[in-house]
Amino acid sequence: MRFSMILSLVAVGAGAGLAPAADVRREIQFPDLPNARTLKCDLHMHTVFSDGLVWPTVRVKEAWRQGLDAIAITDHIEYLPHKTDMNIKFNRSYELAEDAAKLMNILLVRGVEITRDTPPGHFNAIFLKDNALLDTKDFYEVFDRAARQQAFITWNHPGWQGLERGKWGEAQTRLFERKQLHAIEICNGDEFYAEAFPWAVERNLAVLGCSDEHEPFRDEIVTPENHRTLTLVFARERTLDGLREAMFAGQTAAWWKNQLFGRDQELAPLFAASVEVSPVRKRTADSLWVEIKNRCEIDIRLECDGKDKPRLIVLPARATSLVVFPAPATGDPEPLNCRVTNFLVGPNRPLNVRLEIPRS
Ligand SMILES: [Zn+2]
Numbered sequence: 001m002r003f004s005m006i007l008s009l010v011a012v013g014a015g016a017g018l019a020p021a022a023d024v025r026r027e028i029q030f031p032d033l034p035n036a037r038t039l040k041c042d043l044h045m046h047t048v049f050s051d052g053l054v055w056p057t058v059r060v061k062e063a064w065r066q067g068l069d070a071i072a073i074t075d076h077i078e079y080l081p082h083k084t085d086m087n088i089k090f091n092r093s094y095e096l097a098e099d100a101a102k103l104m105n106i107l108l109v110r111g112v113e114i115t116r117d118t119p120p121g122h123f124n125a126i127f128l129k130d131n132a133l134l135d136t137k138d139f140y141e142v143f144d145r146a147a148r149q150q151a152f153i154t155w156n157h158p159g160w161q162g163l164e165r166g167k168w169g170e171a172q173t174r175l176f177e178r179k180q181l182h183a184i185e186i187c188n189g190d191e192f193y194a195e196a197f198p199w200a201v202e203r204n205l206a207v208l209g210c211s212d213e214h215e216p217f218r219d220e221i222v223t224p225e226n227h228r229t230l231t232l233v234f235a236r237e238r239t240l241d242g243l244r245e246a247m248f249a250g251q252t253a254a255w256w257k258n259q260l261f262g263r264d265q266e267l268a269p270l271f272a273a274s275v276e277v278s279p280v281r282k283r284t285a286d287s288l289w290v291e292i293k294n295r296c297e298i299d300i301r302l303e304c305d306g307k308d309k310p311r312l313i314v315l316p317a318r319a320t321s322l323v324v325f326p327a328p329a330t331g332d333p334e335p336l337n338c339r340v341t342n343f344l345v346g347p348n349r350p351l352n353v354r355l356e357i358p359r360s
């Protein structure tokens, strides 16, 4: 009797009290750096106010559910396929999303996509004050008008129409010399433009990874290989000012599939904050065991110097691994020199790290 009463109470609890919440935010795991917050940002997407298929508030809610800190809705200025059905105003998608962004604590950046044939191609101007002022035919005048609003300007998806049309050209040089080009979107949705990464590295331009999404997002299972393409921005604080300042300082990394592209000065501290090596757990005549924790969303791939040949180690995302290293039976374990083959600080240039094994 007593037993069956307990069972029925459990059943009531499962039916009434434990229903899933209506909305759930999935948190993206990338740790903060000692002197910066790691903001997860998507700064390129569309709504019905250009050629997208969703209402602006939906973009905010998607960002909240997917664990983002900041978004920019960047509807096209020149490409408006819905204009016979909608009264298009260039600031309207931002204005409609503003209240939802405040409610959900998402940093909302005002911006547009400047859309010209390739070359020169497409560019995003963000942190604008008035998008409508960029509606002018003269190509360089558009950038002057953006610059007068202290906009941050990105060259979008360079390889979208093929390598030959999408290479660094005269317009890019001219904009760069006029300080009207601040970043290159080296990852766009499923695409990565390997040839564009050195163009950014050589000129110290920020690198961006963006979804450029036009459709509603489907809530898919997120894995290290399958996730929304994003930019990590390493900012002194989680505010629009903090985000803007960090982007102009080039403190970004593009997160695309199971890889990060960025600079040594951000990826080295991100690696250090993500990976923790335990003291030695076990030792034998020729080996030692340690636990290595990986706190980030990437399956970290290490290539470590070994006696005869490099050793490959994979540290699965958001997990702790037990790793065995060759080592003598006594004495302090030597630090390991490794390359992180999916944290890239230049074309085919992995981040170099030193794994110290703490004393027990
Ligand atoms: Zn575009």
Ligand SMILES: [Zn+2]
Pocket: 044, 045, 046, 113, 212
């Ligand atoms: Zn776009």
